[in-house]
Amino acid sequence: MENLVARRIRLRLEAVGLNIKKAEETAELKNGFVRDLLSGRKAQPRPSHLAKLANVLDCDLEYLMLYQRAPRKDGIPEDGLPIYGVIEEGAWREAKEMAKSFPTSPYDPEPRFPSEHQCVFIVKGESSEAFGIVEDEVVITLLASGIEAIGRPFKPLDVVILNRQRNSSLHERSLAQVVSMSNGKINLRKAHGKPIEGDWSIEGLAVTTIRHLA
Structure with missing residues (x-):
């Protein structure tokens, strides 16, 4: 698994448009x-060498040494969880086929779960208010791959992200709550007790919600 320093260097190489050889x-x-x-x-690596690299990558040395989250002090973090889409x-x-096309959020992983299996969804509409999740809230999600990896069973009152596809390019996401296991x-159940109709799959487990202030 790629470490955080390596990930940040890759992000900055892409941001400034340099390849490895040119940066060196x-x-x-x-x-x-x-x-x-x-x-x-x-x-x-020696801090003096990292400082040279940071200068070329247009970021602070502290960013490459993991002392700050944003490339520049008081800037916006660029190595947060990926935004997988909208729940509405x-x-x-339209579905995004490649994970590399997902934009990055400023939100950190939920520390209870493996970060490589987490992502962010943004809630739109009012259909989830019965679960206490309102429009424009951010849902930190443990994906199905992470649920399987750690062997976490679903529990009553868990809120899950459902996904269904119309064809290879269109999908709909919604929230539902676990009532029981049998x-x-x-x-x-859906919010307000609405029945679940159609061919839905569980995409992930909502582990944290954050009120996003634009």
Whole structure:
């Protein structure tokens, strides 16, 4: 798994439009320095070398040393959880096929669960208010892959993200609550007791909600 320093370097390389070789040359670092950082072979680089790299990557040294979350002090973090999309009952939206196309949020992972299996959804509409989740709230989500990885069983009152597809490019997301478990079957209900109709799958578990202030 890629470490956080490597991820930040990759993000900054992309942001400033440099490849590895050009970054090393511009920073006057020896050949292979950045590549070793990205691969994890160089675990403890000298701060003086990181400072040269930070200057080329247009970020603070503290960012590469993990002392701050944003590339520049008081800036916006760029290594938060990926935004997978919008939860809005009744709204069909285009699905993004590649994870690399997901924009990044300023939100940190929920520390109780593995970060590589978490993402962010943004709630639209009023259909989830019965669950205490209102429009424009951010839902930190443990994806189905993470639920399986840690073996967490669903429990009554859990709120889950449902997903159904109309075709290969359109899907709808909605929220539902676990009512009970019976013989391995998960019994769900929509907000206000609405029945669940259609072919839905559980995309993830809502682990935290955050009121987003624009």
